[in-house]
Amino acid sequence: MASEKKPVESDSKVILVGNPNVGKSVLFNALTGAYTVVSNYPGTSVAVSRGQCTIDDRRYEVLDTPGMYSLMPITEEERVAREMLLLERPHAVIHVIDARNIERMLPMTLQLIETGLPVILLINILDEAERIGMRIDIGLLEEKLGIPVIGGAMRSKRGLNDVRRAIAGFSSAKRAVFGYSPELDRDIEKVASALTGNYALSSRSLALLLLQKDDEIQEMVRRTEGENFSAVEQAVNQTVFERRLDLHLRISLERKRVCKGVLEEVVFQPHERRQHFADRLSRWTVNPWTGFPLLLLVLYFGIYLFVGKFGAGILVDLCEVLIFEKYLNPGVIALVEHLTAWSWLRELVVGEYGLFTLGVRYAVALVLPIVGTFFLAFSIIEDVGYFPRLAMLVDRIFKKIGLNGRAVIPMVLGFGCDTMATMVTRTLETVRERIIVTLLLALAVPCSAQLGVILGLLSGVPGALPVWSVCIALVFLTVGFLSARLMPGEQPMFYMELPPLRMPQFHNVMVKTLSRMQWYFLEIFPLFMIASVLLWAGKMTGALNWLVAGMTPVMHSLGLPSEVSAAFIFGFFRRDFGAAGLYDLHRSGQLSPIQLTVAAVTMTLFVPCVAQFLMMKKERGWKVSMGIFGLVTLLAFSVGWLLNRLLLLTGLLA
Amino acid sequence: MKCGFCDKEFSPDEGKPEDPCGRCLGKCQKRYCPYCGYGNPLVPGYLRKWGKGKKPKERGDE
Numbered sequence: 081m082a083s084e085k086k087p088v089e090s091d092s093k094v095i096l097v098g099n100p101n102v103g104k105s106v107l108f109n110a111l112t113g114a115y116t117v118v119s120n121y122p123g124t125s126v127a128v129s130r131g132q133c134t135i136d137d138r139r140y141e142v143l144d145t146p147g148m149y150s151l152m153p154i155t156e157e158e159r160v161a162r163e164m165l166l167l168e169r170p171h172a173v174i175h176v177i178d179a180r181n182i183e184r185m186l187p188m189t190l191q192l193i194e195t196g197l198p199v200i201l202l203i204n205i206l207d208e209a210e211r212i213g214m215r216i217d218i219g220l221l222e223e224k225l226g227i228p229v230i231g232g233a234m235r236s237k238r239g240l241n242d243v244r245r246a247i248a249g250f251s252s253a254k255r256a257v258f259g260y261s262p263e264l265d266r267d268i269e270k271v272a273s274a275l276t277g278n279y280a281l282s283s284r285s286l287a288l289l290l291l292q293k294d295d296e297i298q299e300m301v302r303r304t305e306g307e308n309f310s311a312v313e314q315a316v317n318q319t320v321f322e323r324r325l326d327l328h329l330r331i332s333l334e335r336k337r338v339c340k341g342v343l344e345e346v347v348f349q350p351h352e353r354r355q356h357f358a359d360r361l362s363r364w365t366v367n368p369w370t371g372f373p374l375l376l377l378v379l380y381f382g383i384y385l386f387v388g389k390f391g392a393g394i395l396v397d398l399c400e401v402l403i404f405e406k407y408l409n410p411g412v413i414a415l416v417e418h419l420t421a422w423s424w425l426r427e428l429v430v431g432e433y434g435l436f437t438l439g440v441r442y443a444v445a446l447v448l449p450i451v452g453t454f455f456l457a458f459s460i461i462e463d464v465g466y467f468p469r470l471a472m473l474v475d476r477i478f479k480k481i482g483l484n485g486r487a488v489i490p491m492v493l494g495f496g497c498d499t500m501a502t503m504v505t506r507t508l509e510t511v512r513e514r515i516i517v518t519l520l521l522a523l524a525v526p527c528s529a530q531l532g533v534i535l536g537l538l539s540g541v542p543g544a545l546p547v548w549s550v551c552i553a554l555v556f557l558t559v560g561f562l563s564a565r566l567m568p569g570e571q572p573m574f575y576m577e578l579p580p581l582r583m584p585q586f587h588n589v590m591v592k593t594l595s596r597m598q599w600y601f602l603e604i605f606p607l608f609m610i611a612s613v614l615l616w617a618g619k620m621t622g623a624l625n626w627l628v629a630g631m632t633p634v635m636h637s638l639g640l641p642s643e644v645s646a647a648f649i650f651g652f653f654r655r656d657f658g659a660a661g662l663y664d665l666h667r668s669g670q671l672s673p674i675q676l677t678v679a680a681v682t683m684t685l686f687v688p689c690v691a692q693f694l695m696m697k698k699e700r701g702w703k704v705s706m707g708i709f710g711l712v713t714l715l716a717f718s719v720g721w722l723l724n725r726l727l728l729l730t731g732l733l734a
Numbered sequence: 735m736k737c738g739f740c741d742k743e744f745s746p747d748e749g750k751p752e753d754p755c756g757r758c759l760g761k762c763q764k765r766y767c768p769y770c771g772y773g774n775p776l777v778p779g780y781l782r783k784w785g786k787g788k789k790p791k792e793r794g795d796e
Contacts, residue, residue: 100743147743154768155748462738467772489739489772500764500773503755507771576770579741591784592738595775599763606759695755 091132091139092171094247095164097192099185100147102178103204105129106234107243108144126160135248143168151191151285152294152328159296165197166280172250174243176202179209179216179231182347184577186339187332190258193227196282200228200246207233213350221346226256260334267291267319267327274315277304290316292328329573362581365469368476375473378466382457384535384545391453392536396663399445412436428616439612443605446660450532452597458496458528459592463584467492468576475574481560482516482567483508484574490517494525496596498655498688501525502695512569518700519563522688523712524556529656533663534680541673543733544680547723551681555719604654611653615646624649634717638682639724640675647683654689673733674724682720687713735765739772746776 094111096104108116112131121128129144145164146157153159165173175192177185182203192199203216222229228246232239259265271287279286279300289297290312302309320327364370413430420426430437461467467488475485486508494501498521505514505521526534538544618624624646631645643665651658662679665671671679687709688696696705727733736743749765758764764773 149742149769155744157745157748465741467739468741489770492739493773496773497757499757500755503751504766504771504773507766576740587784591777591781592775594781595763595777598778599758599775602759603757691755691757 091141093168094133094140094142095145095168095170095173096143096176097145097148097161097165097173098176099149099178099188102147102176102185103234104144104147104176107174107176107202107204107240108142110234110237110240111243112142121160121164124156124160126157128160128164133244135244138248140171140247143170148188150188151195152289152292153296165195169280170198172200172247173197174200174202174247176204179203179206179214180212181580182216183339183343186342187335189225190335190338190342191285193225193256194258194282194288195280195285197280198250200230200243200250201225202234202239202243203229203231204234206231207236207238215348217346217348221342224256224342224346258338260331260338264330264334267323270319271312271315274308274312275301275305276308277301279304288331291319292331293320329575333575358581362469362578365466365581366472366578368473371469371473375470378461382461383454383531384539386457387450387453387532388535388539391450392532393539395449395453396446396536399449400441404441404445409437409441424620427620428613431616431619433612433615433619435609435612435616438615439608442657442660443601443608446533446663447529447604447608447656448597448601450536451529451600451656452593454528454532455496455596455600456589456593459589459596460584462592463582463588465579465581468578469581471574471576472578477557479571480564481520481557482564482569482571483513483560484572485576486572486574487513487517490521491525494521494527495531496528497600498522498525498527499692499695502692502699506699509572510570512567513572515567515700515704516560516563518696518704519708519711520556520560522692522696522708523559523685523715524552526552526659526684527655530659530684533656533659534684537659537663537666537676538680541676541733544673544677547677547727547733548680548684551719551723552684555685555715559715604656607654608657611650611657614653615650638678638717638720639728640679641670643670644675644679647679648686651683651686652689654691658683658686674727677727677733678720678724681723682716685712685716685719687716735774735777737767737770737772738774740767740770742767742769744768749774 096108098104108129108131111133113133116129116131118127118129120126126146128146131142131144133140133142143164145161148158148161150158151162153162173192175189177189189199189201201221203218203221206216209216216231218229218231228250230239230242230246232242234240260268268284268287268291271290272283275283275286281289286297286301290301301312305312323330365374409430416426416430416436427434429435432438470492471485471488473485474488478484478487489507490501490504493504501521502518505517508514508517534548535545538548615624618627627649628642628645631648632642635642635644635648644662647658647661647665649658650661662671662676662683666676687693693705693709696708700708735746735749744765744767746765748768751762751764751766754762754764756762763776765776766773
């Protein structure tokens with residue numbers, strides 16, 4: 081925090097704060113008119129609008145801050161917004177919130193009141209809230225919060241005069257004090273009483289920020305307190321050590337509890353609104369009794385039917401059989417044979433591992449339709465707002481495997497690309513969680529193309545898909561459970577604010593799907609070409625045959641023909657490339673239902689692709705990544721061997 | 735841009751990874767949410783233009 085910077089001396093300042101998209105700029109324009117200046121906040125690249133307004137012959141400078149979600153800054157915009165609150169010495173701070181999301185936004189009002197700043201609360205977009213049947217008792221809320229509260233709709237200038245009156249007649253004489261749990265209040269008091277300096281924020285607010293480990297506030301307190309800082313630091317560290325809990329989470333939950341109390345008898349929603357289908361559905365998605373059946377429905381319709389049956393079945397048939405095999409392949413093969421008599425060149429372009437017959441065909445006809453349908457399903461689920469609910473739903477199960485709901489983020493991303501997901505594990509709080517998630521990603525989370533191809537492969541064989549699903553789920557849970565036991569450590573709590581559940585927007589879904597498809601295709605196409613050239617070179621030099629021969633005993637022990645070795649070798653280049661190889665073998669009738677299921681399970685669990693391995697090494701180091709590599713290889717072939725024996729013994733899928 | 739996971743807004747510059755995974759051709763095409771870490775796809779220019787002129791769903795300001 082640049083506390084050394086001196087704010088420009090000017091008229092009394094009015095600062096507008098609030099989440100993005102709540103109407104701050106509309107209020108700013110309504111207050112200031114046309115004459116405004118937009119410039120970067122000193123020392124940053126964040127634009128801040130400044131304007132003037134005159135109320136009762138007194139001039140005020142109005143500042144529109146960037147959107148912020150809480151007083152604990154995470155982004156540069158939030159940092160600037162907080163700095164403005166700390167340094168500009170405002171006459172009034174207007175917190176603008178969206179009436180429809182009052183419960184979600186009120187915790188920040190509480191935070192602002194706690195700071196001791198002169199806060200005015202503007203409940204904006206009240207017209208739309210009323211249209212959906214909401215009623216807010218502004219007077220009662222004002223009484224409960226102890227600050228001026230105004231209801232309005234700034235687009236139609238409703239309530240603007242009240243805002244102007246509130247600015248002109250602002251008095252911070254009375255202010256409510258909110259009590260947290262006695263234990264938390266004692267902790268806050270302990271830290272607050274250790275502070276001796278003069279601050280722009282109240283000591284209670286500073287104590288809360290210090291307990292939440294706000295580095296910038298800590299630095300500011302260190303500078304202000306001088307020698308006394310060690311006493312403050314000791315009070316903070318002692319509290320954090322004594323509680324052994326995530327204080328940040330505890331404070332957030334306490335604040336939410338206080339808000340709930342404040343809003344009682346203040347917000348009224350008609351029966352229909354309370355029973356709105358989206359609200360009920362939202363509750364069902366996080367309740368384990370209804371959430372898991374709903375998850376199964378999402379997987380059945382979104383992944384199995386849409387990606388597996390439609391993408392990997394109908395679309396691949398259309399692209400591969402009709403477009404490639406019927407029209408493109410014969411034409412290109414004839415053209416190449418006409419243009420060159422060199423067999424090695426023919427082999428390179430249109431041979432068994434040819435650039436066109438393997439590389440282009442796999443990328444365009446096999447992987448792209450599957451990945452396209454997967455990305456479409458993924459974008460719809462994402463746009464609906466289902467993923468954070470999934471995180472809350474699986475939090476309890478994930479705790480059994482040493483993780484929490486936060487681990488859903490890399491897991492979900494892993495279904496898109498495991499390499500990127502491995503990188504995202506760095507956002508997890510503990511090293512233990514990072515290692516467990518990296519292992520599970522490498523072992524039992526197939527990427528989108530691999531998953532799609534496998535679903536397409538197995539859905540045609542009765543019983544194969546349930547066997548594959550049970551195997552992968554069992555391996556995931558068993559390995560996770562054992563890892564959590566073998567690597568004891570702290571288990572951070574997980575809580576996240578749920579965004580509203582809503583209908584997917586066509587525009588959003590299409591933009592996200594097309595963006596993902598474009599980047600994916602640009603990424604895989606050159607790699608598929610390189611893999612084709614390497615395989616061609618391997619074939620021409622005999623190295624590929626040597627590799628296949630080396631893997632043949634392993635394949636035979638799994639009950640698989642030696643041809644499957646090539647698919648496993650492909651899989652190390654890229655997981656989707658390997659799955660496509662398996663798809664090819666199945667279509668040429670070289671695999672029985674048991675062999676297909678065993679190969680699909682083994683390949684799903686099989687070693688991560690080169691890129692994922694390199695990312696593992698980068699994130700976790702050589703020792704851990706080699707350990708994971710060895711463990712995954714061993715587990716994949718052991719589970720494959722065991723499954724083959726079990727299926728032969730029971731006659732299942734025979 | 736808005737995060738597809740937590741729904742919070744952040745600037746694409748803020749979400750640019752310092753140490754990307756290196757899979758994308760050229761520059762990194764993901765933007766990671768500073769609030770939750772979720773990887774959001776960077777929308778290519780021609781698709782961004784498609785969205786221009788559309789009335790936003792939320793009655794907001796920024």
